[in-house]
Amino acid sequence: MIKITPLFSGSKGNCTLIQTDKTNVLLDIGFAFKQTMSELTYLGLTQKDIDAIIITHEHTDHIGALPMWTKGCPTAVYSPKNISDYICQRTYCSDITEVDGDFVIGDLAIQTYTCFHDAQECLGYRFSDGHTNVACVTDTGTVEDKLIEFLLPCQTILIESNHDLNMLKNGPYRYSLKQRILSDYGHLSNEQTAELLDKIVDGKLKNIILAHLSEQNNSKEIAFSTALKVLNKHGITEGKDVNIYVADQYKNRRTVC
Amino acid sequence: MLRPRYNKNDLGFSLALVVLIYLFVALIGSTVLQLVLCKVNGISFKDFAANNIDIKTLRGYDIGNIVLMAVSGISIGASAFIYAAITKTNVVKATTMGVKPPIAHIGWGVLATLFLITMMVPLNNWIMECIEKLGFKKPSVDIDMDIVSMIIIACVLPAFTEEMIFRGTIAQSVVGNKNKLASLATVGALFALFHMNPAQTVHQFVLGAFMALVVFRSGSIWTSVIIHLVNNLTAVILSAVGGDAFFEANAIWLFFVGLVGFAGCVVGYLFTTKSKWIVDEEQTVGTTASKVCLGVSIGICAILWVVSLLVG
Ligand SMILES: [Zn+2]
Ligand SMILES: [Zn+2]
Numbered sequence: 001m002i003k004i005t006p007l008f009s010g011s012k013g014n015c016t017l018i019q020t021d022k023t024n025v026l027l028d029i030g031f032a033f034k035q036t037m038s039e040l041t042y043l044g045l046t047q048k049d050i051d052a053i054i055i056t057h058e059h060t061d062h063i064g065a066l067p068m069w070t071k072g073c074p075t076a077v078y079s080p081k082n083i084s085d086y087i088c089q090r091t092y093c094s095d096i097t098e099v100d101g102d103f104v105i106g107d108l109a110i111q112t113y114t115c116f117h118d119a120q121e122c123l124g125y126r127f128s129d130g131h132t133n134v135a136c137v138t139d140t141g142t143v144e145d146k147l148i149e150f151l152l153p154c155q156t157i158l159i160e161s162n163h164d165l166n167m168l169k170n171g172p173y174r175y176s177l178k179q180r181i182l183s184d185y186g187h188l189s190n191e192q193t194a195e196l197l198d199k200i201v202d203g204k205l206k207n208i209i210l211a212h213l214s215e216q217n218n219s220k221e222i223a224f225s226t227a228l229k230v231l232n233k234h235g236i237t238e239g240k241d242v243n244i245y246v247a248d249q250y251k252n253r254r255t256v257c
Numbered sequence: 258m259l260r261p262r263y264n265k266n267d268l269g270f271s272l273a274l275v276v277l278i279y280l281f282v283a284l285i286g287s288t289v290l291q292l293v294l295c296k297v298n299g300i301s302f303k304d305f306a307a308n309n310i311d312i313k314t315l316r317g318y319d320i321g322n323i324v325l326m327a328v329s330g331i332s333i334g335a336s337a338f339i340y341a342a343i344t345k346t347n348v349v350k351a352t353t354m355g356v357k358p359p360i361a362h363i364g365w366g367v368l369a370t371l372f373l374i375t376m377m378v379p380l381n382n383w384i385m386e387c388i389e390k391l392g393f394k395k396p397s398v399d400i401d402m403d404i405v406s407m408i409i410i411a412c413v414l415p416a417f418t419e420e421m422i423f424r425g426t427i428a429q430s431v432v433g434n435k436n437k438l439a440s441l442a443t444v445g446a447l448f449a450l451f452h453m454n455p456a457q458t459v460h461q462f463v464l465g466a467f468m469a470l471v472v473f474r475s476g477s478i479w480t481s482v483i484i485h486l487v488n489n490l491t492a493v494i495l496s497a498v499g500g501d502a503f504f505e506a507n508a509i510w511l512f513f514v515g516l517v518g519f520a521g522c523v524v525g526y527l528f529t530t531k532s533k534w535i536v537d538e539e540q541t542v543g544t545t546a547s548k549v550c551l552g553v554s555i556g557i558c559a560i561l562w563v564v565s566l567l568v569g
Contacts, residue, residue, distance in 0.1 A: 011538035175347070176433070
């Protein structure tokens with residue numbers, strides 16, 4: 001069984017804990033180091049218990065605490081191939097493995113999905129222990145068939161639901177920033193995520209974690225209700241057939257499995 | 258795999274474009290001017306080149322020079338529109354041309370600019386003296402033109418065209434950077450370098466960075482267009498009314514009045530006005546292609562800067 005615990009999720013920083021009985025992996029380490037440590041301590045983990053840190057892409061909200069972490073502990077780092085040099089410059093005494101295709105950490109088999117994002121390379125990951133599949137995909141601007149196929153075998157998905165289109169359009173962001181977020185290489189809106197869920201909720205899906213919400217241009221309520229509408233449309237009961245959890249930027253303390 | 262990028266401004270590409278267009282127009286323009294003036298004056302281009310004739314002595318030079326300066330000025334502004342067209346960006350929104358400038362930002366900006374000139378005229382004179390003492394020719398900013406053409410070609414036109422590309426396009430590519438001081442310094446440095454004139458470098462750097470600050474905080478390009486215009490007009494008026502002598506006589510205290518006044522205005526501006534400057538949540542790392550464009554453009558400008566220092 002794979003357990004997934006979003007520690008921090010949002011534009012200010014992202015970090016997700018993926019666990020099996022034998023393996024502990026952090027997906028991204030983009031929130032403040034101190035807070036990350038205190039959340040891990042709460043879960044009864046120390047730095048040494050983490051077997052690997054897997055990086056999705058090089059934006060600060062995903063690697064912000066990497067220098068601090070690797071300063072104190074040489075945890076193995078897995079980085080997309082095209083950004084490994086960049087990650088290397090921000091890492092102390094850790095081995096960096098270039099991710100270029102499927103790989104294995106402990107009892108986790110991991111597959112990748114290439115996101116549409118304005119980074120040198122951005123990956124989504126799917127974790128499998130032979131029984132369950134868990135996928136985490138954030139920081140992508142496009143819903144495509146490949147993404148649907150990637151998520152279909154999963155019982156649990158952590159998926160981006162970044163912004164509400166109306167809030168973004170009327171919000172205070174300047175033009176270039178709005179264009180960036182709205183572009184095919186930006187972030188998934190609530191509406192896009194709903195479109196995606198519409199295609200996969202009839203499958204094996206049990207848990208939906210909505211993640212990487214924008215603080216300025218979204219609210220938990222709007223993100224939740226947009227996803228809920230899709231479940232209702234398919235006659236699926238939230239809380240019984242499928243659970244929706246909206247990840248918080250600062251505090252979650254909720255493990256999904 | 259090279260993937261298409263979103264329409265956000267890119268520092269390297271936008272700078273490379275304006276440098277390329279500007280140099281191209283300057284090169285073609287001056288060649289065309291020479292050919293035309295030779296024709297008008299009935300001398301062959303061969304004789305003109307062989308006998309080292311001073312182009313300024315040819316009939317029609319004045320008007321030709323005005324046209325050339327106007328065309329190169331326009332080409333600088335055009336590069337902003339060309340960049341927007343290439344990147345399929347809405348130029349009005351991207352350059353913040355559609356935003357009404359807030360009065361308080363204009364007020365503080367203009368006042369600060371006047372103090373900055375007061376400080377920079379003596380400082381520029383000292384710098385020029387130093388350059389002369391080091392054995393180089395004294396750099397100059399003299400433009401021989403009648404006052405009306407001067408105001409239109411050297412004041413009003415650049416105030417608009419340079420702002421469109423420098424604050425409206427190039428600066429917009431760094432506005433999201435986390436390190437705000439570095440963003441301002443980048444805009445100031447590129448602006449100063451682009452002018453390729455050692456006599457003006459320090460002033461252009463501070464002014465360029467300050468105008469970026471005002472554009473970022475006010476959210477409107479028109480604040481810096483107005484500041485730029487006031488700066489240019491003041492410089493022209495000062496030289497027209499013979500302000501040089503006054504500045505030379507009072508250099509030291511004018512410098513300090515300007516310095517204190519400018520610093521005071523910046524502080525006053527920061528504390529009494531509301532800022533629209535939003536830093537990106539995600540910091541992007543530029544592509545290699547963009548970095549190469551940036552490096553090459555800076556290199557070309559730097560070489561021309563040195564050439565202008567050596568030639569005077
Ligand atoms: Zn990102
Ligand atoms: Zn992100």
